[in-house]
Amino acid sequence: MALNLRDFLAALGDDLIRVDDEIDPITQAGALCSASPRPILLNRLTGFPGWKLCDILVKDRKRQAKALGTAPQSVVRELSDRMFTRVPGGSKIVSDGPCKEVKLLGADADITKLPIPIHSEGDAGRYLGSGVTITKDPDTGVRNEAIIRALVRGPRKMGFWMAARHNWAHLMKYQERGLPAPMAFAIGLHPGYEILANFSGRHEGYDELEMGAGVLGETLELVKCETIDLEVPAQAEIVIEGVVPPGVREPEGPFGEFTGYSKGAEGPAPVFEVTAITRRRDAIYRHMQATVFTDHQPLVSVPMEASLYRRLSEIHGRTEIHDVYIPPWVTMFTVFVQMTPRWDGQARDVLLGVLSSPYLHPKIAIAVDEDVNIYDPREVFWAISTRLNPEHDVIVIPHERIHPLDISAPNVDRSEVTVMRVGGKMAIDATKPPLWRKKEREEFTRIKPKGADDPALQALLARLASMG
Numbered sequence: 001m002a003l004n005l006r007d008f009l010a011a012l013g014d015d016l017i018r019v020d021d022e023i024d025p026i027t028q029a030g031a032l033c034s035a036s037p038r039p040i041l042l043n044r045l046t047g048f049p050g051w052k053l054c055d056i057l058v059k060d061r062k063r064q065a066k067a068l069g070t071a072p073q074s075v076v077r078e079l080s081d082r083m084f085t086r087v088p089g090g091s092k093i094v095s096d097g098p099c100k101e102v103k104l105l106g107a108d109a110d111i112t113k114l115p116i117p118i119h120s121e122g123d124a125g126r127y128l129g130s131g132v133t134i135t136k137d138p139d140t141g142v143r144n145e146a147i148i149r150a151l152v153r154g155p156r157k158m159g160f161w162m163a164a165r166h167n168w169a170h171l172m173k174y175q176e177r178g179l180p181a182p183m184a185f186a187i188g189l190h191p192g193y194e195i196l197a198n199f200s201g202r203h204e205g206y207d208e209l210e211m212g213a214g215v216l217g218e219t220l221e222l223v224k225c226e227t228i229d230l231e232v233p234a235q236a237e238i239v240i241e242g243v244v245p246p247g248v249r250e251p252e253g254p255f256g257e258f259t260g261y262s263k264g265a266e267g268p269a270p271v272f273e274v275t276a277i278t279r280r281r282d283a284i285y286r287h288m289q290a291t292v293f294t295d296h297q298p299l300v301s302v303p304m305e306a307s308l309y310r311r312l313s314e315i316h317g318r319t320e321i322h323d324v325y326i327p328p329w330v331t332m333f334t335v336f337v338q339m340t341p342r343w344d345g346q347a348r349d350v351l352l353g354v355l356s357s358p359y360l361h362p363k364i365a366i367a368v369d370e371d372v373n374i375y376d377p378r379e380v381f382w383a384i385s386t387r388l389n390p391e392h393d394v395i396v397i398p399h400e401r402i403h404p405l406d407i408s409a410p411n412v413d414r415s416e417v418t419v420m421r422v423g424g425k426m427a428i429d430a431t432k433p434p435l436w437r438k439k440e441r442e443e444f445t446r447i448k449p450k451g452a453d454d455p456a457l458q459a460l461l462a463r464l465a466s467m468g
């Protein structure tokens with residue numbers, strides 16, 4: 001049974017918010033998806049008869065767990081284990097698939113006929129922000145995936161900004177040879193694949209979708225594109241095929257991003273020329289609203305949390321890391337680590353590990369102990385307030401490379417490669433004294449209100465907790 005978007009939506013049951021009112025996807029979907037607390041499906045789209053649009057599939061741990069087939073409290077550990085032990089999953093080329101039910105070639109391949117929304121006020125236009133972007137290394141034949149932003153510039157033309165370094169390296173190889181680079185956008189996959197598409201670490205000999213197949217425990221079915229030399233997931237709702245002509249640059253942006261701002265990356269950018277659209281007959285448009293507190297942050301932060309979990313666990317040979325959390329409300333720039341430090345300096349080294357990883361996002365790293373709930377910001381601020389001595393426990397590191405969309409630091413170069421920002425990073429060690437300082441650590445044992453463990457009070461305590 002091949003995993004796909006529509007089966008995932010069906011399995012959500014009443015968890016899925018179904019909107020039957022007629023909605024203009026271009027001008028109204030952005031606000032609705034942004035406000036939706038859980039998965040949403042727009043059933044009637046003005047100007048796009050027969051189409052549906054969905055979003056907000058993996059915003060919180062509960063739905064991430066559903067996408068990955070695990071429990072909410074073990075998303076990070078389980079994903080980390082599967083990503084690095086089951087890799088790579090199998091893939092096979094099949095001759096046909098659901099994404100080929102409708103084939104639109106030449107002038108019929110008109111992307112303006114897809115219900116692609118304007119995400120935010122002030123955006124340069126309609127943006128495809130949900131396409132799993134597929135390229136191939138012309139030397140090794142290994143594909144790469146990432147999710148990028150692409151501006152609809154006409155029926156068969158998009159402009160795009162690409163921070164994804166592996167895809168970019170592929171495009172540059174074609175450009176150096178003066179050749180158009182084949183590229184495809186696969187829209188509407190099972191969200192487990194969408195999460196893995198955002199993995200940024202090294203993968204040699206396999207791509208992110210095959211990594212996803214390993215994580216999800218299935219064999220990925222791929223079909224060949226109609227007009228370019230590339231393979232795409234057979235179960236996709238929609239596939240846009242095309243080429244990136246070498247050396248062509250045109251203005252792109254502004255585009256409201258996951259940071260809550262629309263500035264930071266606009267400028268000359270490559271273009272994508274559409275050669276074909278293939279899709280399911282009753283295709284569902286998977287949107288990823290790119291504003292704050294949407295799917296946009298967890299789609300990137302979940303593989304980042306899992307990668308960091310593994311990376312940090314290896315510091316000093318073995319470090320007891322319990323969980324890693326990058327809340328959607330910190331725009332991926334702050335990372336919470338729950339750990340038990342054994343030795344002096346261990347928490348600091350873990351924090352430095354957070355700040356120097358395959359990912360450029362982490363700017364602020366905060367470590368707390370196992371008795372602090374990292375999913376409750378009040379708990380984290382309690383730990384910072386009571387366990388932190390700022391003259392010893394805060395490290396500010398100057399002159400680091402930071403995320404291209406972090407406009408708090410200056411853009412030092414808008415080169416061919418990417419926006420280059422250089423700024424500070426900060427490590428905050430809010431852990432207790434380490435295990436080997438037993439006596440000092442004990443002083444930080446949290447007090448419990450009298451009666452907290454009294455069996456006779458448990459029902460009443462639960463009732464009070466539920467009333468908060």
Ligand SMILES: [Mn+2]
Pocket residue numbers: 144145166167199200201203208
């Ligand atoms: Mn990659």
